[in-house]
Amino acid sequence: MLALDAGSRRTKLLLVESDFGRVRVIKEEMLDLHREGLVSAEELKAHLQARLEDWGNPPLALALPQHLSISQVLELPQAPESEVAKLIAEETVKLGGVSESKIIYDFVRTETTVSGRQQFWVTLCREEDIRERIQQAEIEKENLCEITTVANALIAAYRATGVSSQRVVLAEMGAQTTVLVVLLGGEGVFATSFQMGGDFVSRALARLKGCSEEEAERLKRTTNLLSGPDALPEFCAVVDGWASELKRQLAQWFEHHSGEAPNQFKWFASGGGFEQPGLLEYLRGKGGVDLRPWPAGEDGGQGSEVRDRRTEDTEQRTEVRSQGSGFRGQTADDGARPAKGFEVAFGTALQALGYSPQPVSLLPQDYRRAWQKRLNRQRLELASLAVLVFCAVLLSFETWQQNSIFHRKEALQNKIEAARNAVQENEALSGELMAEYANLRPIFLRQQNTLDTLKALSQLQQSRSNQNFWYVLVADQQSYFSLSSGFSGTNRTARTNNISAIAPPSTASADARYSRSDPSDLSARQEGSPAKPGLITELCIPGDAEAARAVLGQLVEHLKPRPLFANVDQLPRDLRRDLADPKVTIPDRDFVLALDFADTRFLQQPLGVKPASMRTTRNRK
Structure with missing residues (x-):
């Protein structure tokens, strides 16, 4: 201006x-x-x-x-x-x-x-x-x-x-x-x-x-x-x-x-x-x-x-x-x-x-x-110039794009083929790794169960100190709910104070059954059963009813905060089994606790793992 x-x-x-x-x-x-x-x-x-x-x-x-x-x-x-x-x-x-x-x-x-x-x-x-x-x-x-x-x-x-x-x-x-x-x-x-x-x-x-x-x-x-x-x-x-x-x-x-x-x-x-x-x-x-x-x-x-x-x-x-x-x-x-x-x-x-x-x-x-x-003329000239520049840029871009599209397609095809081969190799390797894990999972499961059982027994033994009660039965939940009431436990022999002596002899037979079953279907044994990974313990508390329940409550509050257990609670009466020796119990003063383990990572079958029978059939083909 x-x-x-x-x-x-x-x-x-x-x-x-x-x-x-x-x-x-x-x-x-x-x-x-x-x-x-x-x-x-x-x-x-x-x-x-x-x-x-x-x-x-x-x-x-x-x-x-x-x-x-x-x-x-x-x-x-x-x-x-x-x-x-x-x-x-x-x-x-x-x-x-x-x-x-x-x-x-x-x-x-x-x-x-x-x-x-x-x-x-x-x-x-x-x-x-x-x-x-x-x-x-x-x-x-x-x-x-x-x-x-x-x-x-x-x-x-x-x-x-x-x-x-x-x-x-x-x-x-x-x-x-x-x-x-x-x-x-x-x-x-x-x-x-x-x-x-x-x-x-x-x-x-x-x-x-x-x-x-x-x-x-x-x-x-x-x-x-x-x-x-x-x-x-x-x-x-x-x-x-x-x-x-x-x-x-x-x-x-x-x-x-x-x-x-x-x-x-x-x-x-x-x-x-x-x-x-x-x-x-x-x-x-x-x-x-x-x-x-x-x-x-x-x-x-x-x-x-x-x-x-x-x-x-x-x-x-x-x-x-x-x-x-x-x-x-x-x-x-x-x-x-x-x-x-x-x-x-x-x-x-x-x-x-x-x-x-x-x-x-x-x-x-x-x-x-x-x-x-x-x-208006200046605006028109400016708009025309802008359109001309835009068209020239667009034409140059399209020309460059068309010249390079063949090479891009060829490169993409090579990448897709390489990616397909890599995916197939990855799937094969993943299948082998998951199959290896499926074969080792029962071992890890029993190892974890053994460690948790030993820790649980140690916790139970510590809770017994300076308390006026005694344990009359300790069993894993699978064995406890699978055995009938007529089973005779080891508690009828009172010549030892070792808590491991009161474990039911059926554990070995149960493990044998587990080992003979399909390792990839370990969770199948829990179908239709209230059993969870954990223990069942039965204890006898002398004294009047109120005092016994107070002692039972203290025991539950003592065990529940432990990271070992996901839940500690009294077992409903309709799920109880009469497995303990009547000679070591007091009528109306015996109580049953369900101790659920917190670590169950090896119990479920990993996603994407096919049963062993299917893998065998595929390999034969």
């Missing part, structure tokens, strides 16, 4: 770009028309066209001189949005007066504290004046994308500095005109201009010194003529006259806003007219105008780069042009900082890029259509 601020003495060119919300100043150029010899309009046009070509023919935004336009706040009664454009159109006819030229206007809603009213910041200008300024620069229709006024550009540039002040007066002194803008709450509420600028001061100095205007301009910019040894009282009177006109222009607004006073405002100066040494100091002292240099921004410097911090407007901003347009809702970046001397150009660029808090555009309708046509 190229912003153009064309003055009578200087022309400022500012090239900026917005890259994903980041605005950067790329190039800036300030042309002194007299020094460069660009006096005629043709020379200026040729120079501008050369710059446009050198900088890539970017879209152009133009700042319109303020004296050609009118900007002020209109207060209207509450009305529907459909009636707003009509009311403002009627007001612009009153403000513009009788004219043969068409009036181009734009407006945006502003905040108001008056109940039942609404305010709009309105800017209008004669279409004839706008086209005359466009013709002076010989700008092509499709290159011009935005036209705004100096006052609106100053508002955008000031808001970009990030300086927070509710009451501000902005003064721009150009060569021919001084522009004044009043802001309340960051929004423009008043704008005016008067034809007393830098050239007015230079001509007055030339008359006082009796020299040419060029010499007076040089003297004004290099010498402090308002204070010190080179001070000229007559020149001070000229500056006082300029200050008086400035205050007179603002006096009318302050009269209509009695609650506001000039000393409540911050005053900021911009433009080449204020570059005279000692001018701002003199105005703050004797001139009665507290003008300060243009704010450099929150970081204290004049950067050439700003970051977009656009926020959604708290109220819907309405923008209607005489030719008809849509709505806008973007606000300026509060941290933007214009370069010194390029405040108007920078504000114009922000306006064109959509960063203005009060977007006001005076672009004629035919130029607007031409710009929209250029945007």
Whole structure:
């Protein structure tokens, strides 16, 4: 985006770009028309066209001189949005007066504290004046994308500095005109201009010194003529006259806003007219105008780069042009900082890029259509290029894919064949390993059962210490539930105290039965039987019934926490077997406990292992 601020003495060119919300100043150029010899309009046009070509023919935004336009706040009664454009159109006819030229206007809603009213910041200008300024620069229709006024550009540039002040007066002194803008709450509420600028001061100095205007301009910019040894009282009177006109222009607004006073405002100066040494100091002292240099921004410097911090407007901003347009809702970046001397150009660029808090555009309708046509063409060209690149990439990818598909298939077939062979070998090896394990599992089972039985006997022997009871029977559950009640145990012989002597002799016969059965179906012996891996122990507790049950409870609580047992509980009476010798028992004082072992990992047959008969049949085949 190229912003153009064309003055009578200087022309400022500012090239900026917005890259994903980041605005950067790329190039800036300030042309002194007299020094460069660009006096005629043709020379200026040729120079501008050369710059446009050198900088890539970017879209152009133009700042319109303020004296050609009118900007002020209109207060209207509450009305529907459909009636707003009509009311403002009627007001612009009153403000513009009788004219043969068409009036181009734009407006945006502003905040108001008056109940039942609404305010709009309105800017209008004669279409004839706008086209005359466009013709002076010989700008092509499709290159011009935005036209705004100096006052609106100053508002955008000031808001970009990030300086927070509710009451501000902005003064721009150009060569021919001084522009004044009043802001309340960051929004423009008043704008005016008067034809007393830098050239007015230079001509007055030339008359006082009796020299040419060029010499007076040089003297004004290099010498402090308002204070010190080179001070000229007559020149001070000229500056006082300029200050008086400035205050007179603002006096009318302050009269209509009695609650506001000039000393409540911050005053900021911009433009080449204020570059005279000692001018701002003199105005703050004797001139009665507290003008300060243009704010450099929150970081204290004049950067050439700003970051977009656009926020959604708290109220819907309405923008209607005489030719008809849509709505806008973007606000300026509060941290933007214009370069010194390029405040108007920078504000114009922000306006064109959509960063203005009060977007006001005076672009004629035919130029607007031409710009929209250029945007559509650019979008179409970009889309076509994207499609072309995508098709080229897709075609290259498909070609590469088709060239490599044969080799990929061949490689995949080789991998599949190798994987199939590996799976078959793995299945064969797994079958052999599982068959080996199935053959060894009965041995592991009996070994585990033997270890658990020895540990259980040790636990039972320890529980007998210092207790008033005795064990009359210990048997594994499989033997206990498989033997009939007529079986005679070893307890009838009382010549030994070794607990192993009370083990039933049927254990060996049971093991023999287990060893003769199919090792791969060890769990089959438990079908239809309550037997689990573990022991059955019968004990006799003398004394009364309550005391006996208390002792039995203590024994269960002693054995149950042991990691050896999964469960320790009293055997139901319907599952009991009368295997103990009546001579060593006390009627109604004998109890039977079922001790279930916790470790049963070798009891179940592993998944995927086929019975031995099936493996034999397969091997024979």
